[in-house]
Amino acid sequence: MLDRLQVERERGITVKAQTCSMIYKDHLLNLIDTPGHVDFSFEVSRSIAACDGVILLVAANQGIQAQTIANFRLSLENDLFILPVINKIDLKGADVHKVESQLSNVFGFKKEEIFHVSAKNGIGVLSVLDAVLEQFPSPSGCRSHPFQCVIFDSWFEEFRGAVACIKVLDGVLRKGQKVMSLQGSKMYEVAEVGVLHPTMVPVGALYAGQVGYVIANMKTTLEAKAGELLYEGTRKLENFKTPSFKSVKPTVYAGIFPVDSIHYESLKHAVDRLYLNDPSVEIEPDVSPLLGMGWRIGFLGILHMELYLIVKFPEQVFGARLNQEHDAEVIFAAPNIQFKAIVKDNKTIREKRYGGKSEINLSDPSKFPDPSDIQQFLEPMIKLKMVVPVNYLGSVCRLCTAARGVKGEVNTIDETQLLVEYRLPLAETIVNFFDHLRQITSGLASFDYELDGYAESDLTKLCILVNGKVVDEFSQILPVSMAKERGKLLVSRLKSEIPRQQYEVVIKATYGNSTKAVAQAKIAPLRKDFTQLLKGNFGGGGMERLKKKLGHQSEGKLRLKAIGNIQIPKEVFINIFKNNF
Template sequence: MIVSVFHRWCGTPLPRCVFLFKMCRRKMLNYSTSYSVLRRCWMKRLPVFSNNFKQQFSNLSTQSDKEVIDLSKFPVDRIRNFCIIAHIDHGKSTLADRLLEMTGAIAKTDKNKQVLDKLQVERERGITVKAQTASLFYTHQGQQHLLNLIDTPGHVDFSYEVSRSISACQGVLLIVDANQGIQAQTVANFYLAFETQLTIIPVINKIDLKNADPERVESQIEKVFDIPREDCIRISAKLGTNVEKILQAVVERIPPPAAIVGDPFKALVFDSNFDHYRGVVANIAVFAGHVKKGDKIVSAHLGKTYEVNELGLLRPEEHPTQKLFAGQVGYLTAGMKNVKEAQVGDTLYCKDQPVEALPGFKPAKAMVFAGMYPVDQSEYPGLRSAIERLTLNDLSVTVQTDSSLALGAGWRLGFLGLLHMEVFNQRLEQEYNASVIITAPTVPYKAVLSSPKLIKEHGKEEITVVNPALFPDRSVVSEYLEPMVLGTILAPDTYTGKIMTLCLSRRGVQNNMVYVDEHRVMMKYLFPLNEIVVDFYDLLKSMSSGYARARAYSTGKVICERLKDSIPRHLFEIAIQAAIGSKIIARETIKAYRKNVLAKCYGGDITRKMKLLKKQAEGKKKMRRIGNVEVPKDVFLNVLKKKDK
């Protein structure tokens, strides 16, 4: 069991997992310790066939039982909690690798790339999807400090991960590429930190690049964020240049957490994940008091009592400790087997010392909705369990049960964006071996009802519609409301004309246009979300080096034509229809495979030919009535991603 769990968790080849597990059993290690050793072997990329393998393995297995860090020697004034925020591909993960190396959390090696990106989808795509925590020990002016680092995603679809991470910190490192300068998500992440009143340390990365211009970037930071250029730190995370200055700035500029050791234990669950062997593992930030193994703790959300089984730091692998104290960040397991028992944003406290619950997090607003159905209805229970476990540590996904005449029982899921939806689907396949069909994504709309009967039925005049099949008819609605977004575009001024044309074609309304420097312009547009959710970003990149009634007929016809090209032919005719309510607005037909039943009839009685044709027609009619249409699971996304002709 433990071998198969470890194999699925890290993707290590099964024979290697079996070999490592046998080594654990030879050393008479119990299952829990064996699991910890296997994880350490994977995190350190321990070579199985090296000459000193046995010695390294022995050190790891001994370390699991004997090496325990005493966190009581770190008072609150020597603790710093900070996270790294930036636009995508500005070097957050690379900087995290260097910080881990310089503080001794991981060994220095050329293989240290994206160490904190533990998910398979993160390594394949080269992006950070989940915020990850690591605790660092750093000596400054003769005193050892505990630095809790959180590496966050850079893509806008995962901004909710950034907002949750910020809640557990007192400062941020704002990374800006020395070549690209300030980007859209740099601005968005800055305001997330600024509104929370965190200390912001600007860091200019990639100064080793040929076209790097740190002077220009410093001017942008000073103009856009009103941060003095003297506060900027120029580094090269790839080469490790000036990275030591960042650690010094973290200790000197970021204040310690406002936590009181003498108060009753109180902790915030800011992240969690499901472990097949141990159940729910909660990442917590301790706001007051302390907690140790064996303590009875209570969930403020459910009111249930648990016993702490294990706790410790993430360095970046799990490192057990005896206690966690106020101001510290770590992980905790307490026998929570149900995914609903560890809600992100929940407050944990000691059983005999109840406290006031922390405010938690604002709920995320899903902007893209899509139907998700199992390929086979017999897989429904397994897929439901997989979705529940995956949404445990991704609170931004909303789930509602749904059903379709064509696809059966399923769910209507809400995501923060199209990339968020794609990553969620990929994680289902890789981590839970689930195969699903995802329908075309849509955005939520609001309808103001005019029918007294419907108003009484819904209990309110304004309703939210996330499923196009449930869109109310125009005759019972006084007005429709569509979601709008304020988009920020930063680009070289040479592309301003093309970008403005694209924005106007997507019903964009310009709010503001400011020159960041002499060559870069920042434009702000108000967009209907439906116009930009699918392919706007791709068109914008190539240009620069929903459900609207007015366009329903043309949109319906285009989608039907694309589905006709994407769905494979069958032995019977397939009708593809686009409908608004009960009214069909577009139709395409996929012709059936043809078989010439008269090919071997040379002359002879005409009645025999008529009988053969009649029998063939009856067979096709029966097939249309009982036949199943196989729709490839990626058809819906592929149809929408195709560029307009």
């Protein structure tokens, strides 16, 4: 019911946290349904700021997942009451007793504290709601105090601007009231307040403890950032409450371009509107010699990127948002992550080439620095936590070791499952790592990860050359240990995707300062059959004329090759990278 996006309904996943207020036994309950995927953990962390307690749902047919553990710890850090609930008890394969043991062993819950429900059939749901009334603490705010609220989510409406989801901490909020933003230092007049049920329902006022929405002529969602505090504009704010919010930064970057340049403006409008609804992305203009004008966009993870970009393939999760919601088709360049480089302690190098910076960020291959200027390259690391069946432990360890991972703690969940930790480079995970993890565990492993600083690395720029010319759209920054295999893969895919030309096409992969190819392939030229024109008449000078025609053809092909007029259809860019995710 709360999954509003088309992709959420199609794939059965939650991408965006949704809020719903409801009346139960003369009590007003505010429910926030949050995503389960690790890329959207920021949705969970900011929603928790509006909560007084959490319902920890565990599926009876799956048991504890890695994200269950992460959300449990996040709830503890925020000092929230936790109500354990086993859901989907009606499903075939449900093992309630096993999951009860897991909840007891891992989190310390007593079996009598755990509720059993089937949301589909309504079994046990009322018992959970009764427990919420009895065990969850009431909101701590006071109506008589000056108004203040915290924003925990927002979205954009074309004619009314930003709509902010708020938790009223103190006081009362009414239409016509003037409010001030703490961080933005802007004054707003409230145009509408209401609750979500789950659609927007205007009300006369929101009181301390309530969750609802406010429309106050905010032009963009940047004015309604999660964590922003609004307070009564006619008073000086004293003793304000500031909930802690986990800051999020992009980890994966990709170039995005319209399929046809005539659609640039419509795509720009679509990107702008989507950005207004998800300010967690970073966007900057980009220009490609082959693909034209576009953007370079930073995402929170691979799934987050897919939700924007992979519009051509419905089996993928949801770049579908640009296609389904804004009717805009796109293609994208190679995904990259953000590395760092420490510039040598040389005043001339730092000031003339790097604007005086001692440390620079690297995500755009076209801006890769001269290695002789760099003292040290750094790559981002992640702490990966996996819930793995015992009999798959060996396969999982081999996969992580091959990805340059370092093994951490291994803890027992029950006799069949383990919690395994690894520290490994983010670069090793952005292609097919998690797909391989699912494959080798028959889809039974779950995972959660968080950024874990940077580590020294030997980085290089992988270049793809077509007839001697570098195609920047295929260039990538990556560790040297990965460059050779990635180069072979790209060359092989390009050979199968680029159509034959009137001349030979040579595809090479190089990296570093070397011009020596680590992978190379040739596409044979098309050849016009002049024997058909001569109708097999090789007498009376026919053979000489054939040789002359073939000679002219060869000269023409050499001229074309020298010009480098390579025709690379835009579909090639889609096909090359679609299997990377």
